[in-house]
Amino acid sequence: MRGQAIDALETPSVLIDMDIMERNIARMQERCDQLGIDFRPHIKTHKIPDIARRQLEAGAVGIACQKVSEAEVFASAGFRDIQIPYNIVGARKTARLAELAKQAAISVTVDSRAVVDGIAAAAQTAGAHINVLVELVSLGKRTGATPGDALRLAQHISATANLRFAGVMVYPSDAVMRPRLAETLALLEAAGIPARTISGGGSGAIREAHLLPELTEMRVGTYVFWDWGSVDKVYTTFDHCAMRVRATVVSANEASRVILDAGSKSIHSETVEGRYGYIEEFPDARLHQVNEEHGYVDFSACATIPAVGDVLHIIPVHTCVVTNLHNRLYGVRSGLIEQVWDVAARGLVW
Amino acid sequence: MRGQAIDALETPSVLIDMDIMERNIARMQERCDQLGIDFRPHIKTHKIPDIARRQLEAGAVGIACQKVSEAEVFASAGFRDIQIPYNIVGARKTARLAELAKQAAISVTVDSRAVVDGIAAAAQTAGAHINVLVELVSLGKRTGATPGDALRLAQHISATANLRFAGVMVYPSDAVMRPRLAETLALLEAAGIPARTISGGGSGAIREAHLLPELTEMRVGTYVFWDWGSVDKVYTTFDHCAMRVRATVVSANEASRVILDAGSKSIHSETVEGRYGYIEEFPDARLHQVNEEHGYVDFSACATIPAVGDVLHIIPVHTCVVTNLHNRLYGVRSGLIEQVWDVAARGLVW
Numbered sequence: 001m002r003g004q005a006i007d008a009l010e011t012p013s014v015l016i017d018m019d020i021m022e023r024n025i026a027r028m029q030e031r032c033d034q035l036g037i038d039f040r041p042h043i044k045t046h047k048i049p050d051i052a053r054r055q056l057e058a059g060a061v062g063i064a065c066q067k068v069s070e071a072e073v074f075a076s077a078g079f080r081d082i083q084i085p086y087n088i089v090g091a092r093k094t095a096r097l098a099e100l101a102k103q104a105a106i107s108v109t110v111d112s113r114a115v116v117d118g119i120a121a122a123a124q125t126a127g128a129h130i131n132v133l134v135e136l137v138s139l140g141k142r143t144g145a146t147p148g149d150a151l152r153l154a155q156h157i158s159a160t161a162n163l164r165f166a167g168v169m170v171y172p173s174d175a176v177m178r179p180r181l182a183e184t185l186a187l188l189e190a191a192g193i194p195a196r197t198i199s200g201g202g203s204g205a206i207r208e209a210h211l212l213p214e215l216t217e218m219r220v221g222t223y224v225f226w227d228w229g230s231v232d233k234v235y236t237t238f239d240h241c242a243m244r245v246r247a248t249v250v251s252a253n254e255a256s257r258v259i260l261d262a263g264s265k266s267i268h269s270e271t272v273e274g275r276y277g278y279i280e281e282f283p284d285a286r287l288h289q290v291n292e293e294h295g296y297v298d299f300s301a302c303a304t305i306p307a308v309g310d311v312l313h314i315i316p317v318h319t320c321v322v323t324n325l326h327n328r329l330y331g332v333r334s335g336l337i338e339q340v341w342d343v344a345a346r347g348l349v350w
Numbered sequence: 351m352r353g354q355a356i357d358a359l360e361t362p363s364v365l366i367d368m369d370i371m372e373r374n375i376a377r378m379q380e381r382c383d384q385l386g387i388d389f390r391p392h393i394k395t396h397k398i399p400d401i402a403r404r405q406l407e408a409g410a411v412g413i414a415c416q417k418v419s420e421a422e423v424f425a426s427a428g429f430r431d432i433q434i435p436y437n438i439v440g441a442r443k444t445a446r447l448a449e450l451a452k453q454a455a456i457s458v459t460v461d462s463r464a465v466v467d468g469i470a471a472a473a474q475t476a477g478a479h480i481n482v483l484v485e486l487v488s489l490g491k492r493t494g495a496t497p498g499d500a501l502r503l504a505q506h507i508s509a510t511a512n513l514r515f516a517g518v519m520v521y522p523s524d525a526v527m528r529p530r531l532a533e534t535l536a537l538l539e540a541a542g543i544p545a546r547t548i549s550g551g552g553s554g555a556i557r558e559a560h561l562l563p564e565l566t567e568m569r570v571g572t573y574v575f576w577d578w579g580s581v582d583k584v585y586t587t588f589d590h591c592a593m594r595v596r597a598t599v600v601s602a603n604e605a606s607r608v609i610l611d612a613g614s615k616s617i618h619s620e621t622v623e624g625r626y627g628y629i630e631e632f633p634d635a636r637l638h639q640v641n642e643e644h645g646y647v648d649f650s651a652c653a654t655i656p657a658v659g660d661v662l663h664i665i666p667v668h669t670c671v672v673t674n675l676h677n678r679l680y681g682v683r684s685g686l687i688e689q690v691w692d693v694a695a696r697g698l699v700w
Contacts, residue, residue, distance in 0.1 A: 066643045087600040114658040143601040250437040251493040293416045308464040327697035347677040
């Protein structure tokens with residue numbers, strides 16, 4: 001398909017504008033360089049080694065993956081510094097993690113002693129060394145430990161064979177986290193186990209990273225493609241959105257509504273203001289409902305309405321979950337297909 | 351993995367209870383046999399040839415797929431009667447469809463002249479014959495033609511080389527559609543082009559199929575696994591739900607809430623009453639939020655709360671979209687893994 005016009009692509013398929021993606025990669029690296037911190041892209045948004053390679057070439061120090069299975073795909077592709085900012089729980093998962101730690105520098109995060117002990121047992125059995133960051137609970141209270149618990153976890157990690165206490169992780173690392181982070185770092189310092197790495201993350205938090213000078217690195221994923229959800233949160237603007245789902249009008253029997261061949265199996269079912277995607281050619285059209293393979297678009301606010309066979313381009317609400325629905329992404333430039341990427345790390349069980 | 355205990359499965363992974371699935375397959379076939387109509391399972395729910403084979407062995411006349419690419423997978427797997435109840439639009443798609451029609455009996459549906467003409471051109475070029483059903487618009491007004499337009503489309507199809515007018519399709523074929531269907535059939539009869547096949551469909555509509563005696567076949571997909579959405583709509587009960595997403599508690603630092611390792615990339619983001627799945631072990635627990643790889647569960651209405659490492663089983667809201675997120679499904683019986691199925695037709699572009 002490479003070199004062909006994008007018209008050669010069937011619908012629904014996922015297009016990535018290479019110029020915009022390259023600009024996004026360069027800009028985020030520049031931002032981190034200016035801040036004087038390391039940048040560690042999260043591959044969850046693309047799950048494609050070739051794109052991660054471009055992120056490293058731009059200056060990233062390593063990558064972040066969300067699962068052991070994803071890290072295995074990237075380790076096989078030659079990546080040698082992989083962070084999994086997730087509690088890895090379960091004897092088989094920790095065993096695979098420990099095997100992985102023999103091939104690459106692996107760091108993980110923990111928020112409880114139970115998680116530490118599972119990882120330690122696997123590392124000791126395998127004779128591997130694993131770097132462990134303690135996750136500090138953020139305002140969203142998803143995962144993470146309190147400052148006091150973080151100290152106790154750090155002490156426990158430091159005292160455990162085959163584990164190395166590597167520092168503190170926060171997600172999202174909004175500026176409002178500074179007092180809690182400072183408290184944690186002071187506790188660690190006083191205990192004589194200072195944090196080497198202070199890893200922040202989040203598409204919103206990167207804008208405020210200068211207000212959290214303690215950070216030594218940032219993890220961001222979505223920035224590589226951005227999406228309508230990010231525009232809606234004012235993290236970015238439409239001109240930085242690199243992903244489009246290309247869709248065809250397959251039915252137009254109602255007065256001001258058409259049906260597209262892209263539904264929840266192609267564009268997922270997250271929404272912004274009740275809309276499942278932003279239609280580039282018709283900003284006032286409302287993609288207001290999806291079934292598995294159908295998207296319903298209301299054109300009553302538009303001057304014209306497309307006909308059966310017309311092709312439209314949808315900026316998705318959330319690119320990370322869209323990538324996970326597709327086997328392939330297509331990199332396009334100047335109207336031509338430049339890259340055909342297999343989404344190598346998608347659909348993995350664990 | 352076959353023969354191992356289900357504890358050998360990592361999380362999140364998707365389990366199918368073989369006993370329940372087999373009972374679902376048998377019951378639906380029985381229902382159609384009693385009605386004296388053909389049964390044509392829609393494979394969208396499983397996308398797995400081995401399961402479709404079981405449906406045929408139980409008595410189904412053929413299968414329905416939603417995309418040409420899916421039909422190609424099933425034709426390659428030996429299926430010889432495939433219906434695609436969808437408007438196939440675009441020159442490359444119709445060309446593939448026509449090629450497919452040389453290997454298997456292929457029927458498609460249409461709701462406009464533009465769709466008919468595209469399919470006709472491809473069939474004529476390829477020298478293939480394609481069976482075409484006219485879709486009648488239903489109350490949901492998704493796709494479909496009015497009775498008058500259905501007649502004109504049927505006449506046009508009948509007059510077009512390489513196309514065979516095969517009948518009428520309705521989705522969903524609720525009993526309330528009877529007057530419109532009867533009107534359409536009378537128009538066709540009067541015009542001397544009677545409908546051979548009258549194809550109904552829908553997980554809800556199958557319950558009312560006896561009220562629409564004009565039907566010659568029914569297409570149903572979800573029944574093979576059912577799901578919480580179907581229970582919520584009173585199409586079935588929990589004891590017929592065959593799919594579970596197996597998930598592990600990875601964090602439990604809040605008083606009455608834990609975090610599971612299953613989020614929108616594993617269980618999708620559709621909801622029933624604001625809940626993203628029904629937790630079998632804790633019916634009163636509320637899976638009230640998902641991120642990509644995290645599920646938030648509130649246990650404040652429960653007497654006990656699970657700990658890090660505990661494994662739970664989630665009955666998903668919508669099985670069809672869950673299948674599409676995974677590379678593999680695991681068939682289990684009596685606590686053992688009996689089948690490891692690749693989801694052969696998932697993630698396909700078109």
